[in-house]
Amino acid sequence: VILIGELSLWVALLMAAWSVTTSFAGAVTGRKELVSSGERATYATFLMVILASIGLWTAIFTHDFSLRYVASFTSSNLPTAYLFSSFWGGQAGSLLFWALILTAFCSITVVTNRNTNRALMPWVTGVMGVVTLFFVATLCFASNPFERLDFIPADGRGMNPQLQNPGMAIHPPTLYLGLISTTIPFAFAIGALLTRRLDREWLVAVRRWSLFSWLFLSVGILLGMWWAYVELGWSGYWAWDPVENSSLLPWLTSTAFLHSVMIQEKRGMLRKWNVVLVASTFLLSILGTFITRSGVIESVHSFAQSPIGNWFMGFLIFSIATTAWLITLRLRDLEAPVHLESMVSREAAFLYNNVALVVMAFSVLWGTLFPILSEAVRGEKITVGAPFFLTVNIPLGLFLLFLTGVGPLIAWRRASVSNLKRQFAVPASAGVVAGLFVLALGMRDGYAVITYTLAGFVAGTIFQEFAKGTGARRKMYGEGAATALYRLIARNRRRYGGYIVHGGIVILFAAFAGMAFKTDHELNLDPGESATLVDPYGREWSFTNQGVSRFDQLNRQVEAITLELAMDGRPKGVLSSEKRQHVDRLGRPTFDPSTDVGILTESRQDVYLVFTGMVGEGAEVRISFNPLVVWVWIGGALLALGGLVVMWPQADRARAEGGYITVLKPGAEYAGAAK
Amino acid sequence: VTGVKGADANVSRRAFLIRSGATLATGAASGIATAVATGVAIIPALLNGQQPLPGQVPPATMTGPMDDSALRPVRRDPKPGAVPVVTPERRDAMERGLKCQCACPLDVFTCRTTDFACPVSPAMHRDVNRLIEGGYTEEEIVAAFVETYGERALMAPRAVGFNRVGYIAPFAALGLAGAGVAILLRRWTMRTRAVAAENPVQIAQVDGTPDELARLEAAIRGGER
Numbered sequence: 001v002i003l004i005g006e007l008s009l010w011v012a013l014l015m016a017a018w019s020v021t022t023s024f025a026g027a028v029t030g031r032k033e034l035v036s037s038g039e040r041a042t043y044a045t046f047l048m049v050i051l052a053s054i055g056l057w058t059a060i061f062t063h064d065f066s067l068r069y070v071a072s073f074t075s076s077n078l079p080t081a082y083l084f085s086s087f088w089g090g091q092a093g094s095l096l097f098w099a100l101i102l103t104a105f106c107s108i109t110v111v112t113n114r115n116t117n118r119a120l121m122p123w124v125t126g127v128m129g130v131v132t133l134f135f136v137a138t139l140c141f142a143s144n145p146f147e148r149l150d151f152i153p154a155d156g157r158g159m160n161p162q163l164q165n166p167g168m169a170i171h172p173p174t175l176y177l178g179l180i181s182t183t184i185p186f187a188f189a190i191g192a193l194l195t196r197r198l199d200r201e202w203l204v205a206v207r208r209w210s211l212f213s214w215l216f217l218s219v220g221i222l223l224g225m226w227w228a229y230v231e232l233g234w235s236g237y238w239a240w241d242p243v244e245n246s247s248l249l250p251w252l253t254s255t256a257f258l259h260s261v262m263i264q265e266k267r268g269m270l271r272k273w274n275v276v277l278v279a280s281t282f283l284l285s286i287l288g289t290f291i292t293r294s295g296v297i298e299s300v301h302s303f304a305q306s307p308i309g310n311w312f313m314g315f316l317i318f319s320i321a322t323t324a325w326l327i328t329l330r331l332r333d334l335e336a337p338v339h340l341e342s343m344v345s346r347e348a349a350f351l352y353n354n355v356a357l358v359v360m361a362f363s364v365l366w367g368t369l370f371p372i373l374s375e376a377v378r379g380e381k382i383t384v385g386a387p388f389f390l391t392v393n394i395p396l397g398l399f400l401l402f403l404t405g406v407g408p409l410i411a412w413r414r415a416s417v418s419n420l421k422r423q424f425a426v427p428a429s430a431g432v433v434a435g436l437f438v439l440a441l442g443m444r445d446g447y448a449v450i451t452y453t454l455a456g457f458v459a460g461t462i463f464q465e466f467a468k469g470t471g472a473r474r475k476m477y478g479e480g481a482a483t484a485l486y487r488l489i490a491r492n493r494r495r496y497g498g499y500i501v502h503g504g505i506v507i508l509f510a511a512f513a514g515m516a517f518k519t520d521h522e523l524n525l526d527p528g529e530s531a532t533l534v535d536p537y538g539r540e541w542s543f544t545n546q547g548v549s550r551f552d553q554l555n556r557q558v559e560a561i562t563l564e565l566a567m568d569g570r571p572k573g574v575l576s577s578e579k580r581q582h583v584d585r586l587g588r589p590t591f592d593p594s595t596d597v598g599i600l601t602e603s604r605q606d607v608y609l610v611f612t613g614m615v616g617e618g619a620e621v622r623i624s625f626n627p628l629v630v631w632v633w634i635g636g637a638l639l640a641l642g643g644l645v646v647m648w649p650q651a652d653r654a655r656a657e658g659g660y661i662t663v664l665k666p667g668a669e670y671a672g673a674a675k
Numbered sequence: 676v677t678g679v680k681g682a683d684a685n686v687s688r689r690a691f692l693i694r695s696g697a698t699l700a701t702g703a704a705s706g707i708a709t710a711v712a713t714g715v716a717i718i719p720a721l722l723n724g725q726q727p728l729p730g731q732v733p734p735a736t737m738t739g740p741m742d743d744s745a746l747r748p749v750r751r752d753p754k755p756g757a758v759p760v761v762t763p764e765r766r767d768a769m770e771r772g773l774k775c776q777c778a779c780p781l782d783v784f785t786c787r788t789t790d791f792a793c794p795v796s797p798a799m800h801r802d803v804n805r806l807i808e809g810g811y812t813e814e815e816i817v818a819a820f821v822e823t824y825g826e827r828a829l830m831a832p833r834a835v836g837f838n839r840v841g842y843i844a845p846f847a848a849l850g851l852a853g854a855g856v857a858i859l860l861r862r863w864t865m866r867t868r869a870v871a872a873e874n875p876v877q878i879a880q881v882d883g884t885p886d887e888l889a890r891l892e893a894a895i896r897g898g899e900r
Contacts, residue, residue: 233789234781241780339863348860355852363845370832370841378837380825383774385782387831392845520767522788592792612788622788 002064005055006146012048012099013136015041020129027122027194035122039110042125045132046103053100056093056145060086066152069093069145075158077555077585082159085169089159091293091308092145094172098289099135101173101180106132109184109209117205123191131183134315142308158555161582161594167227175220175247179285181213182250186282189275193326196333198271203261206278208647213281214258215643217251222636233595235520235608235624237632240389245368246288249361253281256357259350259407266412267347272327272334273354279323284361286316291368342414349407356403360396367392394447398454401509404502405431405458408465423464430460451513458506462499469496489645497645504639507631514605514628524618525563535567535625537604542566546574548619557581561611561619565600575600577611577621601630745776746795749802749823757810769813770803773820774830782830 023038025031056069060083065071073090074083082089088097106128113121139145162168185206192202224247225237238244257277260270290312327334340347367384374382409423434456435449443449466485469492473484489496517536525531525545532542546562559579565572578596581589598609606629612620761769770784777795779786783803787796799820806816820828832838 234785235789239780339867340860341867342864343857343860351856351860355849355856359845359849359852362848366841366844366848374832374837374841381827382832382838383827383830384832384841385774385780385830387772388841391831391842396845396849520784520788522767595789610789 001058002055002067002146005052005058008048008051008055009096009136009140009144009146012045012052012103013133013140015045015048016129016133016136019045020126020133023122023126023129027126035125038122038125038129039114042103042106042110042129042132045129045136046107049096049100049103049136052146053087053096056096057084057087059146060084063156065154065156066148067145068147068149071149071153071156073157073159075156075555075584075590077583078156078159079164079554081166081169082164085163086159088172088176089163090145092139092143092147094176095135095139095143095308096145097173098176098180099132099139101176102128102132102135102183105181105184109187113205117188117201119195119197120188120191120202120205123194124187127187127190128183131187134311138308138311142311155584155586158582158584158590161556161580161591162231164582165227165231167223167230171220171223171227174216174223178213178215178217178220179247179250179288181209181216182254182282182285184209185213185278189278190323190326193275193330196330198275198330198333200265203264203274207261210254210257210261210278211643211647214251214254215640215647217247217254218636218643219640221247221251222633222640225636226633229629230597230599233597233610235518235597235610235622235626236515237629240367240386242368243288243292245364245389246284246291248364249284249288250281252357252361252364253277253284256354256361257281259357260354263347263350269336269339269347270351271336272331275327275334277354277358279327280361283316283319283323284365286312286319287365290316344410344415344420346407346410346412346415349403349410353400353403353407356396356400360393360400363392363396364389397509398447398450401451401454401458401505404505405454405461408461408499408502426464427457427460430463431457434459445513445516448513448516451509455506455510455513458502462503462506465499466496493645493648497642497648500642500645501639502642504635504637504642507635507638511628511631511635514631515626517627518624520622520624522612523621523623524615525621526618529618533623533625535605535607536627539568541572541607541625543621543623545619548614555582555584557583559611559614561621563598563609563621565607572600572607575607575609577609579611579613603630604628606630745778746798747776747823749799749806749819751806751809751811751819753809754811757808759807760810761807761813761816765813766803766807769816770800772817772830773799773803773828775799776824776828 019038019041021038022034022041026034026036026038058064059067059070060074063070063074063076069090069092073093074086078086086093088094106125109128110121110125113124117124188202188206188209192198221244224244228234228239228244229237254277257274260274260277263270264274290309293308293312340351342348367389370384370388371382374380405427409420409427411419431453435453438449438452443452466488469488470481470484473479473488474481477484479487489500519536521533523531523533523543525543527545527547530542530544532540534540542565544564544566546564548559548561550557550559552558557580559581560576561578562574562576564574575598577598579593580596581593582591584590595610598611600607600609604627606624606626608624608626610622610624612622614620767784770787771782773783775781775783775786775793775796776799777786777793779793781789781796783796783799786793787800802820803816806819811819817829826832826838832841834842
């Protein structure tokens with residue numbers, strides 16, 4: 001099976017090359033049999049990559065340590081769940097996993113478009129084939145998971161302990177789904193540019209893929225935050241690490257696209273901009289992969305440095321050059337038939353939102369690459385860490401939060417003064433009340449006060465939108481509040497799902513601001529000794545050392561400390577943190593000791609315990625009070641729920657029943673504005 | 676707590692490190708011996724950028740091999756009649772601005788209170804404490820670290836010289852993008868007004884009861900998908 005898998009990879013390479021050649025040839029000559037052959041080759045590539053994946057998984061589960069990959073990232077005592085996830089735990093395996101998902105997406109795209117978008121599809125298949133060809137070629141020539149060792153080790157090295165976490169088993173695949181699915185909208189954009197079919201057709205085809213990509217990027221990023229928080233022991237969930245940043249970049253441009261695409265769909269505007277955003281999202285995904293895998297920038301997430309960075313750099317340059325050339329070539333075709341009518345309109349607000357998102361993406365990219373630039377210019381290494389990113393991005397983030405509240409309040413085309421007064425009264429009042437409330441509580445951190453003020457404003461906007469819509473339904477149809485709310489969302493999923501996403505964003509911002517009040521404390525506690533600390537809310541916590549224990553567990557030796565907690569004299573249970581020394585099956589250490597943190601979660605804050613080590617008889621621990629962290633996960637869940645609502649298929653019948661749909665003839669959406 | 680293994684429950688940090696080091700050394704030695712015995716050249720594999728195989732386990736940070744050679748002493752003579760002027764809270768805050776030099780991406784405070792295996796951040800912390808005891812201020816201590824390590828001692832570059840470009844560029848981009856959008860919007864709205872002036876369209880005032888108007892509004896707003 002392993003040999004078949006290895007051979008399948010090479011056949012996949014040939015199939016991908018065949019798909020590219022025949023699809024482009026079919027597109028140019030118009031010969032249907034070539035187009036069909038290209039599409040069948042897409043399926044064949046997928047099948048071959050499946051076989052290759054089965055081969056690698058077989059090697060992993062049978063502990064075939066003659067494969068370098070299996071010996072480097074697994075061991076015979078690795079728990080089964082992590083044997084499964086070790087498939088994407090290293091460089092070559094994760095690339096194969098990438099190819100597996102990519103070819104699956106390509107096949108789904110070909111299947112779902114077999115009767116639609118026929119003029120675009122040969123080009124789309126060809127572009128998807130080029131991307132597939134690149135990844136499979138990289139696998140075959142630069143980072144082959146089936147590479148064999150000259151000897152067979154008795155056991156493998158095992159998996160990095162920090163990857164032995166459920167979050168890490170789910171986070172990479174989720175993020176990959178988001179990153180890889182950016183390929184499909186990109187392929188349609190390039191197909192549209194090549195065929196000059198730059199109307200709504202390609203946008204409709206990519207809408208669901210864009211949402212899918214955004215949703216999985218969001219969930220992947222949030223899972224990564226959760227993993228970092230519970231596993232790395234930093235007592236934080238975002239460190240502005242280059243690899244974290246590189247996952248944020250396509251999310252930012254993707255979010256911008258999901259807003260600006262509405263303007264093109266409704267008004268036919270921003271056509272160039274949308275093509276640029278779709279292409280940027282894909283290119284930033286590749287750039288992020290390059291950063292992660294090349295080792296060019298120091299990062300906590302990096303794979304080992306390897307020559308595949310050159311492959312990615314080459315592909316990136318090729319993709320940027322080709323895309324830029326095509327867009328330049330089609331500038332006249334991308335000219336919008338209508339333009340904005342007012343600087344105070346929803347279209348304009350979306351445009352401002354896009355500017356803020358793209359500038360934020362630029363600032364994150366800039367900060368990530370600045371050490372390289374600085375070293376090139378000055379010859380001196382510098383570090384660009386969290387303080388830099390916070391300085392630059394907090395104002396931009398707050399501006400975005402403000403626009404999140406403003407956008408839904410302004411009318412399309414042109415807002416009148418009376419419209420603005422009527423719409424802004426409740427949200428603005430909610431913002432002022434929220435701001436005064438936190439000031440009255442004694443909050444004096446400027447950014448935090450502004451954040452909670454704006455959060456109140458945006459929450460007011462969302463509440464007003466739901467209240468108005470539900471009220472209108474109750475009045476029109478005599479429905480109960482719950483039914484009216486359900487039907488309001490069900491029949492306007494894109495709009496109200498979007499508001500649910502905004503609700504998630506508000507909660508996330510409020511939670512992020514909470515970390516401004518985080519406090520850390522170092523303690524050295526002898527057995528039985530207690531210490532008292534005051535949390536950011538002014539409550540007294542006592543921590544009593546219940547002792548340190550050592551025991552074996554799974555594939556590790558554990559040294560654990562247990563503290564008994566009490567808050568203002570009331571017992572709050574116990575909290576444990578562990579030092580883990582992972583060992584091979586002969587009991588030899590495989591990695592440096594790692595930390596397993598203890599977390600007591602409350603709605604107000606997390607009490608976060610890190611066992612640093614022993615000094616004499618005393619145990620050294622770090623205790624952090626991290627305000628509002630649980631709201632990050634709640635806000636993230638709400639954001640994902642909103643994304644699902646937006647994505648959920650909506651039957652035309654249901655929309656027609658709602659009585660809100662108007663069928664326009666093709667191009668009619670521009671006519672009104674052009675008059 | 677379950678699974679306590681008796682007398683060996685409390686192990687000092689140093690003892691733990693020594694024991695781990697000894698075990699690692701033994702493991703490494705046996706690994707090399709195995710490799711030599713089987714006549715296998717493993718060096719090319721290591722040079723090839725792959726992770727080391729069993730038996731060759733160098734100390735590692737979260738980003739790769741630990742560079743404990745990066746540690747350089749930051750020493751200054753104590754000031755005459757030195758009195759510490761930096762509180763422990765300010766010291767911790769200052770250490771959050773100093774980068775651990777072991778090749779991990781963490782600051783000194785976070786690293787020394789998180790990464791059990793790192794010998795660099797505790798050593799840097801000792802240097803900080805020594806300077807505090809010598810009567811040095813926060814600014815002087817940070818300057819001493821920058822003098823020794825260069826600017827990479829800081830978690831974020833100071834906004835001086837070329838580094839200013841780093842801080843200014845994002846806001847300059849925002850300003851430029853904002854100005855560009857403003858000009859574009861102005862041009863678009865003027866063009867739209869000119870077109871509207873050439874083709875005047877009379878829009879009749881909608882006449883209806885408040886309920887009818889509310890239903891019309893709901894119908895229009897419901898169509899905003």
